[in-house]
Amino acid sequence: MHMSQFVADAEAIVTSGAIGYDQKVRRLAGLATSALPYPALSPACQEALDKRVTCDMFEGNRPFTPRYVLPDYAKALRHGVRHLELDPPQDLDDALSFLTILYGHVPSVTTYPVYLGDLDALLEPFVPADMSDDDLDRRLRRFWVQLDRLLPDAFVHTNLGPADGRVVRSIFRVERSLRQVVPNITLKVDPQVTPDSLIEDGVETVFATGKPHFVNHPMMVGDHGPAYAAVSCYNSLKIGGGSHTLVRLNLKEAAVRQAGGLEEFLAQGLPLWVELTAELMAARITSLVEDQAFFEHHFLATEGLIDLDRFSAMFGIFGLAECVAEILAHDGIHNARYGHDEVANAAAYRIVERIAELVAARQLPYCGGGNGAAYLHSQGGIDLDVGVTAGTRIPVRDEPSMREHITVCAPHHRHFAAGISDIFHVDETAVRNPQAMVDIIKGAFAVGMRDFTFNLADNEFIRITGYLVRKSDLVEIDTVGARHGSDYLAAGSERTFHLTERAVKRVGAHELDPRPRR
Amino acid sequence: MHLGMPVRLLPKARHLAVADLLEPIRVAAPFLSGVTVSGGEATMQAPFVRALFGAIKADPELARLTCFVDTNGDASTATWDLLGDVMDAAMVDLKCLDPARHVSLTGSDNTRTLRSIETLQGRGQLYEVRLLIVPGFNDDDELLTETARWLADLDPGMRVRIIGFRRHGIRPTAVPLREPSAAERAHYGDIVRSIADLQVTVV
Incomplete structure (x- = not known):
């Protein structure tokens, strides 16, 4: 970066009337790392990055924190934190205060903690049997308001379930009454453990706030073991670990550069692109761990609240829909639509399977959490992705009926240990029949889905890539700014992708597809 | 079929x-x-x-x-x-408890409908009764009160779903039918709930 550019960018940040003091400080920090030299890359790797076939998510040239950090909060509560001079908490008020302080010191790429812990499991032991529900709600409500105001970023995320309990029920009540953006919430669902009434409570909460997101607990435990969590938006990682970086491969751009058709893409194209993506990841991981030596210095590591061996990195893919159309066109098959046509779906499955196989075979440094390899992730998109569909999703507004949509997407899910999102918009008939949504969620997991998110059409809350914003917060963002940092990303996404126009699905069992046959 | x-x-x-x-x-x-x-x-x-x-x-x-x-x-x-x-069970529409008005509203008699509700209730096969309410035709407090009493006599904990009439997909009629407002629908629910401890849902 030239000094003149640096100065111009810094000028624009400090003089902006639309971003607040806090966000200015954070953006200036981001600008500073982009002025440092990038870790050394081969010419081919550099070119792929420059052309944005691969993408480092603009994490900065010199990573000095892992992208996502999942502290072992249970251990912190048991032993205290010496660095922060915090003793183990003795009661609920102590515990809430302890966690609030600790959150302020958990790093991540967003500068805010992306994981707040499995709050129901963490807090349940601190709730005395004689504390009334009203009393519990009052305390958690105060805590919830603090989270939203102190950590104003929609990637701040807590997990609940799979077991029922007083805290999870109280959190859902508080959520419905406050209707805040923060924190994002995941409900872990295990059909053997989670009662339908708790899933239904979650569904009712989605109607009010667009949260929680639901995950297939047994499938996650199969990949990560029991100590895992979904953080930021749909990133499932190990607790006590995390992800060093997220680098993603634009499958559309890869397909455009492919001389032949599907077979050539699988045999020659994908191995090349996976290798170039992995090289970029390895360079960034090595820089973080060896040059910036994060794990040698940060108190979370030195006090054993995170462990390098439980980290890996996320290999993201996106643009599958356009990739399939492009590569089939090379084979002379035109107008085959992923999500609708057998030939396109079959190609999509083969492409994803091939990538999964290549990624699992590519060893990366300091990725013990993934048995030495990266976790595959279906990346939910950023606001610069014009004309490219997020992850492995079916393009917005082109989604088929709910059941077909689930059936098409489900076979991909087992490959994506670090998460995959397909967002379903349902219409207001679901509100009259929440039990039907419970059946759909359980059905989706039974047919192999890992992650399930739905939104109510016309809800004030909308999902962008996996984080939430309130529509009303986007209206005047260009002129008066916004309180949540994530709102700026969302405003760009809404303009670019028309996410509020996702094809709406009815839940009522009368029709499988509400739209006229096309 | x-x-x-x-x-x-x-x-x-x-x-x-x-x-x-x-x-x-x-x-x-x-x-x-x-x-x-x-x-x-x-x-x-x-x-x-x-x-x-x-x-x-x-x-x-x-x-x-x-x-x-x-x-x-x-x-x-x-x-x-x-x-x-x-x-397993049935959901039964009750358009109107009053036989005369039932005839004017639907063109047929409600004797069999009332008997079906009683029969199914007696056999434990009545899931819920649905009241379709059209303003000006079957929405007066007196009729709603009487209906709630009749249902509560059969089963004080009966599931009752009150459905406001919707114009969507309806053929034109000589006297135009009107959709009840949210406030009117809430009022129907209040009346029925005031009679007995029925499990009332209003949509």
């Missing part, structure tokens, strides 16, 4: 065998807790409904699904006898 109306009135009507329906049910089964037949009026095809429900109950993959009938209740006791051992 053979629908009991001339095909010209129902351009989408098709002839289907039980096996034709089991296939889509099997595909959707992971996402379902049960199957409900509606209509038209499903009880006009009672032998078919019996065959369908019997096939679901006999299929090891589908047997966990509940089998419900959505009906206007204009069916004989013999019909409920026929369906009795394969049907």
Whole structure:
């Protein structure tokens, strides 16, 4: 970066009337790392990055924190934190205060903690049997308001379930009454453990706030073991670990550069692109761990609240829909639509399977959490992705009926240990029949889905890539700014992708597809 | 399914065998807790409904699904006898408790509907009663009060769903029918709830 550019960018940040003091400080920090030299890359790797076939998510040239950090909060509560001079908490008020302080010191790429812990499991032991529900709600409500105001970023995320309990029920009540953006919430669902009434409570909460997101607990435990969590938006990682970086491969751009058709893409194209993506990841991981030596210095590591061996990195893919159309066109098959046509779906499955196989075979440094390899992730998109569909999703507004949509997407899910999102918009008939949504969620997991998110059409809350914003917060963002940092990303996404126009699905069992046959 | 109306009135009507329906049910089964037949009026095809429900109950993959009938209740006791051992329960529409007004509203008598509600209730096969309310026709406090009393006498904990009339998909009428406002719908719920401890839902 030239000094003149640096100065111009810094000028624009400090003089902006639309971003607040806090966000200015954070953006200036981001600008500073982009002025440092990038870790050394081969010419081919550099070119792929420059052309944005691969993408480092603009994490900065010199990573000095892992992208996502999942502290072992249970251990912190048991032993205290010496660095922060915090003793183990003795009661609920102590515990809430302890966690609030600790959150302020958990790093991540967003500068805010992306994981707040499995709050129901963490807090349940601190709730005395004689504390009334009203009393519990009052305390958690105060805590919830603090989270939203102190950590104003929609990637701040807590997990609940799979077991029922007083805290999870109280959190859902508080959520419905406050209707805040923060924190994002995941409900872990295990059909053997989670009662339908708790899933239904979650569904009712989605109607009010667009949260929680639901995950297939047994499938996650199969990949990560029991100590895992979904953080930021749909990133499932190990607790006590995390992800060093997220680098993603634009499958559309890869397909455009492919001389032949599907077979050539699988045999020659994908191995090349996976290798170039992995090289970029390895360079960034090595820089973080060896040059910036994060794990040698940060108190979370030195006090054993995170462990390098439980980290890996996320290999993201996106643009599958356009990739399939492009590569089939090379084979002379035109107008085959992923999500609708057998030939396109079959190609999509083969492409994803091939990538999964290549990624699992590519060893990366300091990725013990993934048995030495990266976790595959279906990346939910950023606001610069014009004309490219997020992850492995079916393009917005082109989604088929709910059941077909689930059936098409489900076979991909087992490959994506670090998460995959397909967002379903349902219409207001679901509100009259929440039990039907419970059946759909359980059905989706039974047919192999890992992650399930739905939104109510016309809800004030909308999902962008996996984080939430309130529509009303986007209206005047260009002129008066916004309180949540994530709102700026969302405003760009809404303009670019028309996410509020996702094809709406009815839940009522009368029709499988509400739209006229096309 | 053979629908009991001339095909010209129902351009989408098709002839289907039980096996034709089991296939889509099997595909959707992971996402379902049960199957409900509606209509038209499903009880006009009672032998078919019996065959369908019997096939679901006999299929090891589908047997966990509940089998419900959505009906206007204009069916004989013999019909409920026929369906009795394969049907879990029914949801019954009650358009109007008052026989005279029922005739003016629907063109037919409500004797069989009232008897169906009593019969199904007695057999533990009444899932809920649905009151379809059209402003100016069947929404006066007196009628709602009387209806709630009659239902509560049968079962004080009965599930009652109050459905405000919707114009969507309705043919034009001489006197235009109006949709009740949210406030009116809430009022209907309040009246019915004030009579007994019925499980009332207003939509």
